[in-house]
Amino acid sequence: MRPSDLALITHAHADHARRGATRYIAARDSVPILRQRLGEDQHIDAVDYGEPIPLGDTTVSFHSAGHVLGSAQIRVARDGEVWVASGDFKRDDDPTCAPFEVVPCDVFITEATFALPVYRWPSASEVAREILDWWQANQRAGRPSVLFCYAFGKAQRVLAELAPLTQQAVYVHGAVQTITELYRAAGVSMLETLPVDGRERRDYAGELVIAPPGAAGSRWMRRFKGAQTGFCSGWMRVRGNRRRRGYDRGFVLSDHADWPSLLATIEDTGASRVLTTHGHSDTLVRLLRERGVDAAELDIGPLEGDEDVADAAVH
């Protein structure tokens, strides 16, 4: 992102929100997290989903994207023409954020992180079951279960999906705890979380620990003796991605649209022109063109998203 006077923010992931603007506009639920990430001193205006904002000769509005808490698509209308930038989005149920809203438009700028037909998500509640089974099996074997999740979004979704299934508290890394507290303040109900205390010497046998992927292989991990490790990500759909990193288990849980959702959403918007960003942009463009849709890759420079690169570093 180039420095500018005004920035419209789809959500607070690092590849979509950077410092350097004099003023930001973001969806209301996104603001506390944005402040935590960009700094308390930033000028951020909160808007409600659907609230029209006149900007020059355009009208701008924010619409729920279903990606993470406060995530938004941005609609821009001028002289009867409507553009929508999806930001990151998904269509699956998620107890931690408002569902995706279909916004009819002429031009749709879509993400394409998982634009390959192998990426199809199982239901999140099914995956939560698998996580619980894994945790309980490790508990019986007297081992800790360390589950790697992106600290913002994925970790909270896991804690919320597990909530109806168990009452047990979950230990979390400091980076996860900070964001989880902001989610709780927004009214999201999740399992109780306990901090992994740096000084305390305790035994984590049988406990579930949620940590960002960057903690894998670090000194911090040494306290979890005999731990089984798992990773929650859409990339875990493909076995090689998991094995390369040496995780014991991969859980297929993504906050991005899978292949069927991408195609369905493009159709739902009724857009006559589609621009793609992130991931397998070129694949999606080629397929859309073969189906007679006017599509092109949008070159917005290098982007490294939360799941754009398999096993990307935490943010």
Add this chain to the structure above:
Amino acid sequence: MQRFTELYRTLDQTTSTNAKVAAMVEYFEAAPGADQAWAVYFLSGRRLRRLVGASLLRQWLAESSELPEWLVEQTYASVGDLAETIALLLADRVVPDPFASRGLADFVEGDLLTLRGLEHDHARRERVTGWWQTLPYDACHLVNKLMTGALRVGVSQTLVATALAQVSGLPRPVILHRLMGEWTPDAAFAAALLAEDDGAAVLSRPYPYCLASPIERRPGELSIDEVAEQLGDVADWQAEWKWDGIRGQLIRRQSQTFLWSRGEELITGQFPEIAKAAEALPDGTVLDGEVLAWQDGAPMPFSALQRRIGRKKPGAKTLADYPVILRCYDLLEVGGVDVREQPLALRRAQLESLAATFPDRLHLSEVLEATRWSALAEQRQDSRERAVEGLMLKHRESHYGTGRKRGLWWKWKIEPHTVDAVMLYAQPGHGRRANLYTDYTFAVWDGELLVPIAKAYSGLDNQEIDELDRWIRRNTRERFGPVRSVEPVQVFELAFEAIARSTRHKSGIAVRFPRIRRWRKELAPAEADTLASLEALLP
């Protein structure tokens, strides 16, 4: 199939060796003989001879998935494994497994191997796509794996043998020996594998190889003092040159000859001159040595041997141009008796007396005499001139071990050559690295031009691979299919073992075993090496 599918899943879902062995033990204890045999066959990395060509499978996949062929190809390239791609695209429904109650052997022999007997492709297609449409994900993935290649589920032959040793109560080396060579996976084999005594040794069966560990420290090499401290008295060690050929085991039993490679492939036919020479050996003799292309009393470059490896039946000209010998360094069987438990000094004495009658193409590997480590180190300096890789050090009291037992055999290799080269191209890896750019082409300066000299795909750690992958995506100049040309700015130090002239490469040179030593972020591309500096290393 349910039990084997579950075993596969359990093995795949843990990185713990103990858990893997426990899962295999559980399977072997419950499975009938024929299933045991097939499980050993697949788990130890063996694969069925081709049943259906990969391009046919891809075509059927495109038809079944109703996706355009280019998209199937792109998806396959990203997943890196055809068996998995098929299951991911087609077998996603939660359905009961129709093969659940069938045994592994029953399925393999009844449904898989019989694919070969079907006369028409459409009959094969019907059966195979029928599996794709009816099997649940795990079973579909597994069946495709069995059909297309090796299982690759993170267990080695040694690990399988560990489990079988637990099941049978036999020592692991006995199991490993029984698994060597060629065998038929059936109930009789499984019974013999786990029996107290498997009767007469199979005629062609080779012994498991004794492997050497590198004596080194990363980075850099040990000083003479450190070597002396680590290994003790030089008099306890037998030193030999480390040859750069193909490890081979030559068996002469009951007037028949078998030459095995390290990969347990029978290569007798590729090297008829060695097979002929073996006729002079007494029955019940097994030799361990190195196949080398050899002329005028010296080894030829490895490329000469490569000309021979690919030829199942070499012609007269090939035989004349690239003659081979077996450089023998150990004796494993004498008069039909396994002597691997005898100390090396004793085996060596018998080898030497046998070598007195060696015909032309069998050579005795010489022992280097030295009374001090420094004297050995001096001889080691001549390695490059002699076209060897350094020294082998074997403890004189050591038995012939199974696999890599630290402390019995050491390889004390010479330091490799190094060169600073610029990255020109990158392409995705295979299997678990299919999503990442991990195969690179490197170049050095020839005047104003960068000429490619080597491809390398190993040497970086996971973090560096990720970092480089991101850099490549952001600094692509052009794409040629899966290959990307990148901005020529990243410099890497490459190590390689040998260098030779080559007419097949644009640079005019070929390097052996190139690998990345380190990413030299501090160097500008102009500081990379020149072709002239590489040519100066030519022998």
